[in-house]
Amino acid sequence: MERNFATAQDVLGTVRLDAIIPGKNPRTHFNPQKQSELEESIKEKGIIQPVRLRPVGDKFEIVAGERRVRAALTVYGPSWEIPAIIKELSDDEAEEVALVENTIRDDMSVTEEAKAAGRILSRCKGDREETARLLAWTMPKLVRRLALLELTDEVMTALDERTISTGHAELLATVSKEKQNPALQKIVDLKLSVQFCRDNLLQKATKFEGAIFDTADCASCRFNSETQTSLFTENIGKGYCTNSDCFEKKNAEKLEGVKTELLEEFPTVRIIGAGDHASFSTLEAEGNLGVGHEQYSACKSCGDFGATISGLVNDLGKISKSVCFNQTCxxxxxxxxxxxxxxRNTAPPEKQKPSIVKNATKPSASEVSAKVKEYRRTIWNSVAKREFAQQPDKSRAFVFSLGASGDLHHVDRSKLKEIYQKIAEAPYPDTQQEALLAVSALPPEKQNKLASALAVATVDKLTENQVKTAGQFLNADLASYWQINSEYLALLTKSEIESVVVEVGLDAAMGENFKKTLGGKKDELIKTILGAPFAWKGAIPKMMVW
Known part of the structure; x- marks a missing residue:
């Protein structure tokens, strides 16, 4: 058949079957029984309705009517001419026509409609109203079909082949793709009914009332069962999330968020699970299990003081404050x-004082946070080095004690040689004998400098306890080198800051203003504290002393 198809008008004619090539048919599954019935109809009555084609080079591509072309080819062979409506169409136009033509015919699967609708929606740049108009569908139908695009290829194939029903597919579309194929296999192997699947899904779904996170974003989520009621005939009703992994992840993220916030206030915060209650207890100042008011205040600066957040289902997100994680202490x-x-009660009457009971031992914190330890070590190291530089006699004694305990091997030899060269103003001797003679020949003041330099060189390699011992041995006064500052306070939680303020007596100086500021942000609290008229010199918190 020879015609000029330059116009956009429909042309009615006949085309040899061997001149026809497949197009982008939205149908991917052809029911063998239906196809056989169509072949019998063509034998008896011929082609009643022409197929739709478009010219592509020297061939004609099927736009609509592939089942009829296949049946005619089986019945009549490739040389037979089939009635056809031929029209110039772009790729987009051909796909739209193919979809509309096929959807009004019998037996096009819902998954085929869904896939085609998804392609049209993409070309319409997400405009659902335009997509529904082109497909001549209602908006609810378009939304329902698009929802089926959440099915895996395996589930879609099973639905196309009628291995499962639309009800099965709708229920599977409400769960994550990772869970669909395993569920499909069980449905097929065990021949599970739609009702059974629905009941099973309901048992595994998570109630939204158990959410501790903001569920506003869940309103339009496809895993929200309320959304599913408007999409599918088969659903589990309202108030559930069918993606338990996502739900639990959001709850876990919320717990971590709360934990992060509480860590501004407490040194230690833990999310507790089953069996964790034995690892902590509530800390109280008064009562049978109270530690006393002074000790309670000191405990607030302890690394074992903090709060818990329940990770248990029945109390999810519940916060307990003023908790001690060191029950032995x-x-x-x-x-x-x-x-x-x-x-106090057994003391003579004249010695008794009607005041808050003070502990017999000095109130203290059993543990300091890692951040404070690191900062404190930096300060200790700096002070110890400066004191060693000023006390050569004690430097000799300290170095000797390290040598006796086998701890001098950590000292960098090359560093010591550099120090010698700087102090002696001469290269370090090549042999040990020459070195001994050279050092002994130095003036006493330079020998003292070498002794101090050797002690200084050991400091960074010492353990925390060794640095602490060194500071005490040197009688180093921290107050001469350091005082409370913003860098230090920024490392503390609000409970630790409160403890430090009470310990040094600043709370009394600030009065009610301190309590008001304590309830605000930590940055503002620090500014207020450092801006208070207070004698900071000598006010060293217990956690910083040697």
């Missing part, structure tokens, strides 16, 4: 408070 402090009370 807590029991010891309670015992000390009880002992102090007994001593």
């Amino acid at each position: 807590q029991q010891k402090k309670v015992a000390e408070r009880i002992k102090a009370e007994k001593n």
Whole structure:
């Protein structure tokens, strides 16, 4: 058949079957029984309705009617001419026509409609109203079909082949793709009914009432069962999330968010699970298990003081504050408070004072946070080095003690040689004998400098306890080198800051203003504290002393 198809008008004619090539048919599954019935109809009545074609080079591409072309080819062979409506169409126009033509015919699967609708929607740049208009569909139908695009290829194939029903597919579309194929296999192998699948899904779904996160974003989510009620005939009703992994992840993220916020206030915050209650207890100042008011204040600067967030289903997100994570220490402090009370009660009447009971031992924190330890070590190292530089006699004694304990091997030899060269103003001797003679020949003041330099060189390699011992041995006064500052306070939580303020007596100086500021942001609290009229010199918190 020879015609000029330069116009956009429909042309009715006949085309040899061997001149026809397949197009982008939205149908991917052809029911063998239906196809056989069509072949019998063509034998008896011929082609009643022409197929739709478009010219592509010297061939004609099928736009609509592939089942008829296949059936005619089986019945009549490739040389037979089939009635056809031929029209010049772009790729987009051909796909739109193919979809509309096929959707009004019997037996096009819902998955085929869904895939084609998705392609048209993409070409319409997400405009659903335009997509529905082109497909001559209602908006609810378009939304329902698009929802099926969440099915895996395996589930779509099973639906096309009628291995499962639309009800099965709708229920599978409500869960994540990772779970669809395993569920499909069970449905097929065990021949599970739609009702059974629905009941099973309901049991595994998560109720939104168990959410501790903001569920506003879940309103339009496809895993929200309320959304599913408007999409599918088969659904589990309202109030559920069918993606438990996502739900649990959001809850976990919320717990971590709360934990991060609480870490501004407390040194330690833990999310507790089953069995964790044995690892902590509530810290109290008064009562039978109280540690006393002074000790309670000191405990706030301890690394074992903090809060818990429940990770248990029944109490998810519940916060408990003023918690001690070192029960051995807590029991010891309670015992000390009880002992102090007994001593007070058995003292002669004239010595008794009607005041808050003070512990017999000095209130203290059992542990310091890692951040404070690191900062404190930096300060200690700096002070110890400066003191060693000023105390050569004690430097010799300290170095000797390190040598006796086998701890001098950490010193960098090359560094010592550089120090010698700087102090002696001469290269370090090549042999040990020459070195001994050279050092002994130095003036006493330079020998003192070498002794101090050797001690200084050891500091960075010492353990925390060794640096602490060195500071105490040197009688180093931290107050001469350091005082409370913003860098230090920024490392503390609000509970630790409160403890430090009470310890140094600043709370009394600030009065009610301190309590008001304590309830605000930490940055503002620090500014207020450092801006208060207070004698900071000598006010060294216990956590910083040697």
